[in-house]
Amino acid sequence: MKKVLATILIFSITFVLFIPNNIVSAAKPHTVNTKIHTYKGQKYVQITGGNQQVKDKINKVLKIYAVKASQENVELKKQQNYFYRQTTSETKFNNNQRLSVVFKDYYYKGGVHGYEEATTYNFDLKTGSQLFLNNVAKTNQQSVNLFDGIESGLRVKKEVFDDKIRNFPLSKKSSFYYYNDGIVIIFDPYQVGPYVAGFIEVKVPYTRIQSNNTLPFLDLTKDSVKYLKQGKLPGFKEISFGKTIKQVSDALNSKVRESYYESGGLFWIFEGWNYASFNFSEESGRLAYVYLSARAFPMKGFDDIEKILGKGTRFESTEYEGEFVLTYQFDNVYLEFTSESPKESVNAIKISKR
Known part of the structure; x- marks a missing residue:
């Protein structure tokens, strides 16, 4: 018995010694660390450790931001020597899988005070690819859940403007960073609150984003056209044009x-439906128009819609x-989507039957 155990032990040691180095290293996750660097007075983050190609890819993106900040600072000083742009940077999240870096820029171009903006970079540390909000909220349902989570977070903050609680900017390029249980959305001064409130942050946990919401939303897919032709609203069960106010109620x-x-x-x-309003024909008393706010179809721009419904007609409103x-x-x-810019998210939707 002792001879058998000794043989097994010798075999095990020999096997471990001859495991290829690449297999051993693959079993151990690479540790990624971050450090603040300065380029001509502008702060930026650089990473060490991890895959060399990934590291170089991320570091290049982050340094370019500081270089461009420095160049703009020079141009501002050419206009007036007391104009400037100052950039700071910090690592908000790093779990060796995802990295979140936040740049905060202060611009001064005269007046009582300058203005501030936050720009976030989120990376997949396995590939070096940037991550955006549509990588977090991947479905229409999750986008609506994210919108609702932000609204709930803004509602409890006293410094937020009342009219911004349900009407805030949100796109896949919006600033955010990760934390262990979800994400944090960052709003610049003036976006949802006064300048003195500074940056306003709202936490939204993954559990909220991935929950099953009971309130309907405009669930546009490639199959939506056939429902629209039937006068039905995609995602709004049992609601279609021609219904009376009682039937809709x-x-x-x-x-x-x-x-x-x-x-x-x-x-x-209707109560509990702040993001939708319904028009009933005066002649027939039946549903003719529906107006929806961004909450019904958040984080989608004209390009996103055309990928779903095909090419539409674009124009600037008269x-x-x-x-x-x-x-x-x-x-x-008829469907009508409106936005402040063809590149920004839709802020209102009108659907009508004529």
């Missing part, structure tokens, strides 16, 4: 909260300055 399991006039028509808002429109017609059903 029953479908929403809600009663009318308030009404308002817009564009010559009366629109109704009614509202600085508003851009993307429209579709599917038989007698």
